[in-house]
Amino acid sequence: MNWKSNWHISVTAFLRQAMLALLLACAFSVQAEDLQYDVIFTPKLQKAYFDIQKLRLPSARALINAERNTEKTNAFIPYLDNYADLHYLLISEDKEAYKELSQLENPRLQAIGNLPDNSPYKRFLQAEIRLHWAFAKLKFGNEVSGSWEIIKAYKLLEENRKRFPDFLPTLKSLGLLHVLIGSIPENYGWVAKILGLKGNIQNGINELRIVEKEVPFFKQEAELIDLLLHAYTLQLSPAQQTRLRQWPKQQPDNLLIHFFATTVLMKEGKSDEAAQFLADAPSGDPYISFPFLEYLKGEISLQKGNYKQAGEHYTSFLKQYNGFNYIKDSNLKLFMSHWLNDEDQQANVYIKKVKAAGSAIIEADQLAERIAAEFLSGKISPRQKILYKARYATDGGYLKTASSLMETVTEKSFISTEEKAEFNYRKGRILQKSGQAAAAIPYYNRALTIAQQEAAGFGAASALQLGYIFLEKNDKPNAIAHFKKAMAFKKHEYKNSIDNKARAALTTLGQ
Template identity: 55%
Template structure:
């Protein structure tokens, strides 16, 4: 369930909203997107929440029952909660959900905006609840939002905002891991990745203003479920350049470029992210900078940025991971083992285990309280350098070693997997193939994810060569590995690839 949760959270952080200047005049008076509310909407997108709230208060004085006002208040609150992770604010603001839904429910159902905005309020709270660990309540909100949107689509089939929001849910439903698919079927939730993509592309073709939002969602889908194209990578650079005062777009570009192993490009985008008193504090950007510096092997500076994140962040996610990474910064640098282990000991005392990163940090801290094996240093250096796209440095770290240099099965499997990944990223798929195949052999009958990930990458390599039968076999092989830590995400990617191949 963790992958599904984080996938939902990440989606909300990059949504750009639902209502447009070009459509504002079409809304009834009960859903009036006045010039002031339009300005507030764009301020929320830029994460300038204080100014947005001032505009909302001015609007409230003139039209307190405006449904658009209710929606935008909720929109601003959700961004604040997701970025700040403020537990006290969550406890207070969550009481507003029912009141806001009741206000919208009393407005005319003859408007397509009524069900749309009720669905959006529920989706916003679903993402927030998932972020704060309330999974069951969040799932019910998603189900109710889906039903509202389906009803809206039937009543107003030409209303494009419904199609966009419903398309998003179709993608999410299509991304549910196999072991949860029966629940969706039982509840009447239907959708697929291909269906959702088609709907998002239809919005891009038909609705100029909604084009950017649909593009952002589609980019995210390709980053986490499918594969990015060169044109989409270019979009990740262009979006923040086109709006230099938009903090959200800079975060989006940075995080997805890092996900794609383009950390040097991400660092350029991050360096231009706007900051200051006008913007919502965003300590996570310091965490992202620390991640890139760790990948670059600049351990002392990375350590300092992790400390800055810990100092300013009042939430609960990525704290365990940040202390684990500080341990790595000291351990991979020139500190003594005792100096490094001080930071590893902190992992078990802080934060939560909601994210995969924090879960991994917790497991590592529990397993290696006295310190990891010395030979793992080279694997960590290669791993982070490769993740960031610093391929020469990653290969150099592994060059003096062979599989025989490592005694533990997990280290031998990781060694072969890292070599395969580096070679694949360097454009040498033939050389990568033998390392991936060796990894699969080593991982048979284990819970190590390297085998499943190797099979997935071999599927991509074969698909690129138009060896579709072999690609299908490898994608199915990837899904056959059981109980590894990235099963949901790897299975989703393999299933999406099979769908693209018509299987």
């Protein structure tokens, strides 16, 4: 796939942008005779929308409330209420608030339903609210209900596109869904077809980029979705990597953008850079409380081998945090902070907490629970300390440290199949990230050869990375074969993320 965008804007497109920007800078409403409800982008509500994207929720709610009495029939208000609630719920993981706020979904949908049928905002805003609740419900473990919200949102957006083909905001959310549906693993594709859901990754990206170029009001949201899809499902282009580094500097008061720059750079193995954006992130009363930033500081410290400091950050996170995700993972990391520092007695306190506290909805917590069970049953030995140290160093991009650690052992240093598979995968990953992809191939192949059911995760991960290596070499047959091989591994802790990435890569290859 060619990820390079043509940013040249024609005179016509420029004028269209300027006109829309002018309209938005004032206020505009849906025109209809005897209209009871309308959509008015007042200056205060526009500011509230962008404050929500900065995680300045107290300020945003104050602005919305200031307009509520004079804008009683403005359908933009229930949309913004819902948009703010989504951000609060995703960050706080407040179960009580989730129960209370979820009761407001239908009244808000009904309020927007008062818009006339000839308003392109009617189905668009209803779909947006359904998508908000889809993400919230999935976050809180209500997968069936969340999935139905996505289906309903998709139907609303498709209908809106047919009725109002020139109404470009529809493409923001439809583009997101087209990418996500296009990334569904092949063995689940029949479900999407039965439900009438159609996805195409490239079409979805193109739709998002139309919004980025031609709809100034939704430009930032569309661009953020585009970037995150590439970071977590596809691959970031050089231009996107540059944009990721520029964005927080351009908006120093935007906590959300600092957060995403931090997490994406950490995912890309650039933890030193990520730490700088994390340190520069705005904070204080104007912003929502965000304890997860302490967790991220713990992650970077663990990757660097600063075990005492890592433990302090994880402890601070758990004290401040009232949510349910990352608790098992944090207790595991507290265990690691002591165990890898040869403080086995202190470590044992935390390994026992992994099963007792938190949920196992996300992959990180599921993995923590499995590692804790294996350690307590004696399946994890002190031999593996070196592998964990190398793993964390590699994840953070501290490749010289990781390479030095791995030079002290060989495959023969380990006994179990999983240990041997992990040794080879770690060696391959370090070499690949160090720009030595050809040297990484034998190690990945070795991991694939010895991976059995108990080492399925390392086999699948090795196959995925081999797919990327062959894709870069333009060896499409080998790339396709390895992406399919990655998806063929069953029941391992990385199944969802690896399958999604492999499926997305196969789609770009026409498979």
